Amino acid sequence: MSAMARLPKLHLDYQAAPARGRALGVAALALSLGATVVVLERYRDIRLEIERVEAARGLLAPARVTAPSPRLEQDLKAADAVLAQLALPWASIVNAVESAAKPDVALLQMQPDARARQVRLGAEARTEKAMLAYLRRLGESGALAEVHLVSHQVVVEDPQRPIHFTVLARLKDPA
Amino acid sequence: MSPLSADRLLVSVAPDCIGLVRMRGILRRAVVEERRIACAPGPADRPWEGAVQALREVIGQGGPARVTLVLSNRLVRYALVPDDPGVSGREEELALARFHFTRIHGERAKAWSLRLGGAVGATRLASAVDAELPDALRGAFPRTGGARLVSVQPYFMAAFNAVRGALRELGWLVLVEPGRACLALLSPAGWHAVQSLRLDAEGCAQVPGHLEREALRSAPEGPRRAWVHGARLALAGDWRVSQLDDSAFAMARCAG
Numbered sequence: 001m002s003a004m005a006r007l008p009k010l011h012l013d014y015q016a017a018p019a020r021g022r023a024l025g026v027a028a029l030a031l032s033l034g035a036t037v038v039v040l041e042r043y044r045d046i047r048l049e050i051e052r053v054e055a056a057r058g059l060l061a062p063a064r065v066t067a068p069s070p071r072l073e074q075d076l077k078a079a080d081a082v083l084a085q086l087a088l089p090w091a092s093i094v095n096a097v098e099s100a101a102k103p104d105v106a107l108l109q110m111q112p113d114a115r116a117r118q119v120r121l122g123a124e125a126r127t128e129k130a131m132l133a134y135l136r137r138l139g140e141s142g143a144l145a146e147v148h149l150v151s152h153q154v155v156v157e158d159p160q161r162p163i164h165f166t167v168l169a170r171l172k173d174p175a
Numbered sequence: 176m177s178p179l180s181a182d183r184l185l186v187s188v189a190p191d192c193i194g195l196v197r198m199r200g201i202l203r204r205a206v207v208e209e210r211r212i213a214c215a216p217g218p219a220d221r222p223w224e225g226a227v228q229a230l231r232e233v234i235g236q237g238g239p240a241r242v243t244l245v246l247s248n249r250l251v252r253y254a255l256v257p258d259d260p261g262v263s264g265r266e267e268e269l270a271l272a273r274f275h276f277t278r279i280h281g282e283r284a285k286a287w288s289l290r291l292g293g294a295v296g297a298t299r300l301a302s303a304v305d306a307e308l309p310d311a312l313r314g315a316f317p318r319t320g321g322a323r324l325v326s327v328q329p330y331f332m333a334a335f336n337a338v339r340g341a342l343r344e345l346g347w348l349v350l351v352e353p354g355r356a357c358l359a360l361l362s363p364a365g366w367h368a369v370q371s372l373r374l375d376a377e378g379c380a381q382v383p384g385h386l387e388r389e390a391l392r393s394a395p396e397g398p399r400r401a402w403v404h405g406a407r408l409a410l411a412g413d414w415r416v417s418q419l420d421d422s423a424f425a426m427a428r429c430a431g
Contacts, residue, residue: 007339007361012290012302014309014327015244098203106200106207124199126207162207 040083047076084114089143089171093119096141104130108164112171119144121167124155131163144169182207182240184322186233187330187426188226188312189247189352190216195233196427197240204431209424223250223308231315239321243328243430244312248350248357251329252287252303253369254279258296272301292332297365302329330426331357334404337429338419346400349386351408352426356382358389360397368393379406386410404429 109122125131139147152165187194197208217224254275276284293299350357360368404419
């Protein structure tokens with residue numbers, strides 16, 4: 001018997017509108033992010049070209065070198081910071097964090113720091129044993145090194161008394 | 176708690192109990208709580224009243240969450256709406272659906288709240304609930320609370336959307352819950368049959384017989400292929416069966 005194509009979603013919701021608008025929104029977001037990366041990459045190329053031209057001009061007329069304005073410096077630093085964030089190995093970070101996930105530990109926050117090449121994770125574990133096992137799995141992931149517990153606290157207001165904890169890890173350099 | 180990391184709460188709503196599954200985390204959500212809360216069914220014309228009250232209490236006690244409600248098939252009716260080229264626009268489509276419900280259930284169907292799903296140009300599936308039910312469910316969420324109602328789905332919608340990737344050939348989708356079984360025959364041309372049947376004290380043991388009868392009635396030469404959600408069933412003869420989620424919280428989980 002030949003296989004049917006995947007049937008479309010059935011929408012009989014009494015609260016939410018059909019998801020068509022959301023899909024368009026996600027597509028627009030993806031396009032915007034892609035355009036941002038392209039623009040920043042172009043900015044970086046132009047900046048490098050300017051530096052080459054400046055250097056060449058310096059060889060011809062060394063007395064005419066001038067320092068960039070403070071505002072330009074600030075803009076350049078901000079653009080460099082964004083490029084650094086975009087250049088992070090997102091795929092390996094997400095893989096490492098996902099592969100360490102188990103039903104007894106929930107990830108609540110993830111903050112990468114491109115400059116320090118670190119990532120800070122906030123999570124909740126059902127037990128101390130689950131928390132320590134999670135740390136061990138993160139360390140075994142291959143993408144993270146020096147995984148260590150920064151803080152932990154038992155949530156006494158919750159009858160199940162879960163543990164909220166923060167982990168800091170260094171991003172390994174790509175092989 | 177940021178919107179990105181707010182809990183996800185999946186709640187099945189039946190006349191005599193609500194089932195709650197709380198999920199937490201980003202990237203991959205973990206189940207942090209599963210709980211069943213019994214309640215007294217409401218009167219015959221408002222069987223959901225007790226469940227709405229129980230929901231109000233649960234929502235009032237919990238923290239920030241995005242909540243999806245899955246309505247038991249004991250609170251929802253279904254009907255097939257054949258394609259009619261003479262009908263155009265949403266209002267006419269719903270009027271046609273209401274006509275079919277009235278034909279099956281009588282005048283009381285005129286007061287129901289309807290939704291129509293499926294592709295235009297094919298036989299579509301319509302659902303109907305008591306007109307007061309959606310507002311009663313919304314009323315269980317306080318304006319100033321952290322819980323936000325994002326979806327109210329009939330069990331059929333939640334289960335079908337969760338498993339449609341596995342439905343790659345003609346066959347029967349069988350949804351089983353305490354007191355009710357829903358059987359639907361699907362094909363590339365749309366829905367071919369749908370029946371919601373009451374189960375008595377024998378419960379799941381009755382379902383194979385119901386399915387056999389429906390298959391003979393609706394499609395005697397049709398496929399003997401079934402996907403079962405909500406219970407574990409053994410079908411006799413040459414039926415090919417795929418068991419989908421048969422856990423205690425299957426109805427709530429399928430909306431996740």
